[in-house]
Amino acid sequence: MHIFDLTGKTVFITGASGGIGLALVKGFVEASANVVAADLNPEPVAAAMAGNDRVLPIALDVSDGSGIGAALAQTRAHFGPVDILLNNAGVKSGERLIDGDRKKIQHTLSVNAEALLNLTRLVYEDSLKNSGGRIINIGSSISSRGAILNYQAGGADYCYSKAIVHDLTQLLAYETAPQGITVNAIAPGIIHTPMHGRPAEETEARHGGRIPLGRIGQPQDIVGAAVFLASEAAAYITGQVLHVNGGMVMSD
């Protein structure tokens, strides 16, 4: 078996109808995994993957604990237990922390960080704690780094939520290592998706100039890192944040 092959593995992807999510769904199908494609609105991913019996679209609000229980039961009945959890659902926001709208800040933290931890706990309890597996969180290259970038590309509340995701990744990696689970994050740079709410050329004009590789990213740019981290090839990698950003922010 090839080291990147995921035959027989079940991956649970949240935010599966979005720009990066849909690319991830297609990438994991290509790597031969079974894919649970969960989203607030699963219609786009269901339409894009219609007729593919290795994709199970599910309507799920990641902030809804009881909905998660039902989604995991449905997954188990359809494919068996989850082997790989890919926490990709997220919302963008633009609030300042010092004087921004408290409700908006709370919503960003609730979806991007609290719901991620809650879903991870439930999947751990449901399957991973007994069988090992992989957890991959989608963070962000801007997270807490570089105040100027924060305010040009996103709001501070968004960056705060993603900094939590990066820290959670390392803490959970430590806690779950004894169960043979690896936990890593991918930190995308500026990727052209509906999240930016503008045409690619505008995003390119806004951000392209400061990206060493000379362009903004496309959703497909994230797929290789995710399949790699889910595969046997990454068996000895845990607690890492892998930046996929064209060199926009370089790791320590």
Ligand SMILES: NC(=O)c1ccc[n+]([C@@H]2O[C@H](COP(=O)([O-])OP(=O)(O)OC[C@H]3O[C@@H](n4cnc5c(N)ncnc54)[C@H](O)[C@@H]3O)[C@@H](O)[C@H]2O)c1
């Ligand atoms: N696009 C970028 O430049 C960029 C950069 C860094 C990180 N990210 C992260 O990548 C991930 C995917 O973002 P994207 O760019 O594809 O955005 P997107 O807006 O295209 O997709 C986000 C998806 O998440 C879903 N979602 C939102 N709230 C949800 C909830 N409560 N429950 C279930 N699903 C929910 C949406 O319905 C949507 O389909 C996010 O975590 C985002 O923060 C994106």
